[in-house]
Amino acid sequence: MKLSAKGKIARAAGVMSFATLISRILGYVKDMILAKFFGATGTSDIFFVAFRIPNLLRELFAEGSMSSAFIPVLTEYQTKHGKEEANRLVKVTFFFILIFVGLICTLGIIFAPAIVSVIAPGFLSDSVKFANTVLLTRIMVPFLLFISLAALTMGALNTRGAFFIPALAPAALNIVIIISVLTLSIQFTQPIVAVAIGVTVGGLTQFMFQVPAFFRRGYSFFRSQKLEQNPSPIMHHSSLPFMHPGLKKIGILIIPATAGLAVAQINIFVSTILASYLAEGSITYLYYSMRLIQFPIGIFGVAMGMAVLPALSEHAVKKEFDILKEDFSFALRLLFFITVPAMIGLIALKVPIVNVLFQRGEFDYAATIGTSDALMFYSIGIWAIVGVRVITATFYSMQDTKTPVKIAVVAMIANIIFSLLLMSPMKHNGLALANSIASGANFILLFYFLRKKLGGVGTKRIAVSFAKTLTASVVMGFAGWYILQGKIWIVSGNSLEKALYLGITMLLCIGIFMFISYLLKSEEMGYILKKVRSEK
Numbered sequence: 001m002k003l004s005a006k007g008k009i010a011r012a013a014g015v016m017s018f019a020t021l022i023s024r025i026l027g028y029v030k031d032m033i034l035a036k037f038f039g040a041t042g043t044s045d046i047f048f049v050a051f052r053i054p055n056l057l058r059e060l061f062a063e064g065s066m067s068s069a070f071i072p073v074l075t076e077y078q079t080k081h082g083k084e085e086a087n088r089l090v091k092v093t094f095f096f097i098l099i100f101v102g103l104i105c106t107l108g109i110i111f112a113p114a115i116v117s118v119i120a121p122g123f124l125s126d127s128v129k130f131a132n133t134v135l136l137t138r139i140m141v142p143f144l145l146f147i148s149l150a151a152l153t154m155g156a157l158n159t160r161g162a163f164f165i166p167a168l169a170p171a172a173l174n175i176v177i178i179i180s181v182l183t184l185s186i187q188f189t190q191p192i193v194a195v196a197i198g199v200t201v202g203g204l205t206q207f208m209f210q211v212p213a214f215f216r217r218g219y220s221f222f223r224s225q226k227l228e229q230n231p232s233p234i235m236h237h238s239s240l241p242f243m244h245p246g247l248k249k250i251g252i253l254i255i256p257a258t259a260g261l262a263v264a265q266i267n268i269f270v271s272t273i274l275a276s277y278l279a280e281g282s283i284t285y286l287y288y289s290m291r292l293i294q295f296p297i298g299i300f301g302v303a304m305g306m307a308v309l310p311a312l313s314e315h316a317v318k319k320e321f322d323i324l325k326e327d328f329s330f331a332l333r334l335l336f337f338i339t340v341p342a343m344i345g346l347i348a349l350k351v352p353i354v355n356v357l358f359q360r361g362e363f364d365y366a367a368t369i370g371t372s373d374a375l376m377f378y379s380i381g382i383w384a385i386v387g388v389r390v391i392t393a394t395f396y397s398m399q400d401t402k403t404p405v406k407i408a409v410v411a412m413i414a415n416i417i418f419s420l421l422l423m424s425p426m427k428h429n430g431l432a433l434a435n436s437i438a439s440g441a442n443f444i445l446l447f448y449f450l451r452k453k454l455g456g457v458g459t460k461r462i463a464v465s466f467a468k469t470l471t472a473s474v475v476m477g478f479a480g481w482y483i484l485q486g487k488i489w490i491v492s493g494n495s496l497e498k499a500l501y502l503g504i505t506m507l508l509c510i511g512i513f514m515f516i517s518y519l520l521k522s523e524e525m526g527y528i529l530k531k532v533r534s535e536k
Contacts, residue, residue: 012307019167050136069253122276146203176202289374296342301386312397337524348477381436384443411442472516
């Protein structure tokens with residue numbers, strides 16, 4: 001049976017969400033191990049600051065801007081010029097990444113001390129802490145090259161309808177880090193070095209994991225005999241490879257996309273810089289709480305953004321803007337239906353969740369409270385963060401990467417202002433709340449300009465759907481909060497019993513949400529029930 005455009009988007013998002021779920025679960029296992037070994041201490045602060053640096057570059061040049069610029073252009077070449085020309089573009093991009101990103105990694109290693117002094121100026125007063133952060137940074141910088149190549153293979157595979165393997169690939173990264181901590185920590189005077197090594201080797205593994213599927217889809221990293229015999233109609237075969245017009249187009253699109261993502265990362269770094277002046281453990285509280293909100297964001301928000309981008313790009317190339325608007329509205333409504341209850345659930349069950357996942361070893365109840373408070377304020381912005389993923393994907397599909405960056409700058413300014421205002425009275429919680437306020441501003445402005453650009457996107461339908469979803473979610477949240485009241489969450493231990501208690505409550509909450517949504521005649525609930533019945 002041939003799937004509709006909505007069906008293809010939903011299925012692709014479902015496949016990516018399932019694969020991402022596996023990766024995220026392994027990510028939390030990794031975080032639990034890190035929490036047990038290093039707690040919320042100065043040692044963990046050092047690692048998370050050092051990791052922010054390659055992670056920033058990863059967002060800027062790899063999984064973020066690379067995907068947003070590469071997929072629409074590759075889709076255009078494949079649609080207009082065929083697979084052979086698309087294969088040429090992939091090959092040229094591969095070699096460009098090797099040279100350009102390799103150079104960035106080299107500079108990152110050389111100038112690591114200067115970078116750390118900018119990112120965490122509060123560490124300058126402690127020479128040992130500063131030196132260790134620089135060491136970890138240098139070990140992890142090559143991670144950028146490997147993750148950039150992984151992003152290239154991911155974009156190429158997504159363009160040809162392969163979503164599961166690329167979404168599962170980050171699981172390999174988490175597995176390698178876990179193995180490194182458990183087996184290499186005892187080999188170093190500074191055990192945290194084992195984690196940094198695991199990050200870099202894991203990045204390489206994430207790339208290699210996708211290579212077999214990449215080859216099966218007809219791609220190659222090197223010039224094939226077939227391409228040699230069929231010169232490109234787009235460019236003269238004697239021209240320099242890096243003069244390929246497709247690569248130029250990616251470069252033009254990637255500059256504002258990178259700037260937009262840089263703004264998003266600046267928000268995180270503002271929090272890191274300011275938190276370095278707060279009480280010890282503040283950076284770690286923010287890291288673990290951010291990791292928890294990344295669960296629904298990564299599983300649903302990022303998955304939907306990646307799943308919808310190839311479909312929207314194809315509609316844009318074919319000038320099918322009515323279908324593009326309908327697919328955008330459907331993707332956003334379905335995404336809110338899934339993530340808003342997750343947002344309310346994190347707020348209502350914040351202490352039990354943090355207790356079960358992290359409270360053991362060096363991570364005590366005080367750390368649980370510090371993390372869960374930050375989690376509540378970060379969670380307030382989840383709806384906006386995931387919504388921005390779909391809206392920016394829609395702008396990118398039309399090869400407009402400038403509008404999102406302009407709006408992101410406004411959001412960045414808002415984040416800085418609110419961070420400075422809220423930091424003193426609310427400590428690290430103020431930084432989390434400022435991030436949520438900025439995310440909300442980002443979404444509202446992006447939605448306004450997209451609606452203006454497309455001449456309407458079904459705003460009333462989206463608003464009614466959101467109101468019904470929020471109502472059902474709040475009822476669900478109160479029920480879950482009431483069930484999990486008790487002193488069991490103050491003490492450590494009894495992890496299995498607590499996990500079972502929490503898990504059963506979550507399942508009950510999902511049932512309550514679905515029942516209330518059904519009573520409210522939610523359009524998205526009806527769509528899901530229809531799909532379930534059709535599969536039988």
